[in-house]
Structure formats: C-alpha cells, structure tokens
Amino acid sequence: MENISNKKEMTLATRWQAWSPYLHSLLRIAAAIMFILTGTVILFAFPIGMPPNGSTASLMSQIGIGGILETFGGILILFGLFTRPTAFILSGEMAVAYFQFHFPQNVWPVVNGGVSAVLYCFLWLYFSAAGAGPWSLDAKRKK
Secondary structure (H helix, E strand, O other), X not given: OHHHHHHHHHHHHHHHHHOHHHHHHHHHHHHHHHHHHHHHHHHHOOOOOEOOOOEOOOOOXXXXXHHHHHHHHHHHHHHOXXXXXXXXXXXXXXXXXXXXXXXXXXXXXXXXXXXXHHHHHHHHHHHHHHOOOOOOHXXXXXX
16 A cells, blocks of 8 residues: 555655756746836836836946846846846846845845845846756747
C-alpha cells in the first residue's frame, strides 16, 4: 500500500514539475505588468500620479528616464522580447534606484521603502540569466 501512495505522489510531483517552464513565463508576465504600472505612474499619471500631488516626471529627469525604462522595458519583458539584455538593464536600474534613493534613508529595505526595488533587481537579474521561458517572443524567434 505504501508503494502505491508514493507512486501517486511522485506522479503528482512530476506533473507539477512539468509546469515549471510555464510558471517561469507566468512569473515574468505578472512581474512585467506590475513593473509597467510603476512606469506609467511616473510618465502618464496612470492609474494615479506621483505623490504628493499626482503629477508626472519631466522626461529628461532621472526619474523620468527611470519611468521610460520601466514602461518600455517592462513591455519588452511582458512579451518576452529581448528579455535577457532588457532584464539586465532593468536589474541595474533597480540597483541604482535602491542605493541612490532608498539606502541613504536606512539600511533595511522594509524601513526605507526599497523592498520592491530590491526584489525587482534580483528578479530581473534572474531573467537576464534564465531567459523568458516558453511563452515568449524570444522562444518563438528561436524556432
């Protein structure tokens, strides 16, 4: 009886592991959507404007350039197009954002408001190494 239950668990685990490449793509898509929204707040005041007064950033300011990278780099990541180089650039952008804006306030990301910058930095670094996954234009281009 024990062998049968182990066999079922292995089958379920094996089937779940088979979804790994697709969950990789889903993570990329979900993260890209959230990242695009951070850029659209900066560039277009969508869905809200930047605090404290709901404004947008000047395009040629450092924050404006960040918004351009987040919006248009995020779109490339969303579709999985040129994922590796784009993700590498976005990882660097998030490292700069963290050390320039968050770290000087406090060393702890949870205190200095930099949790998302740190998380995106390592998430994009991962995608720069791992690629976009099967549900991507990069995967289609390889065929």
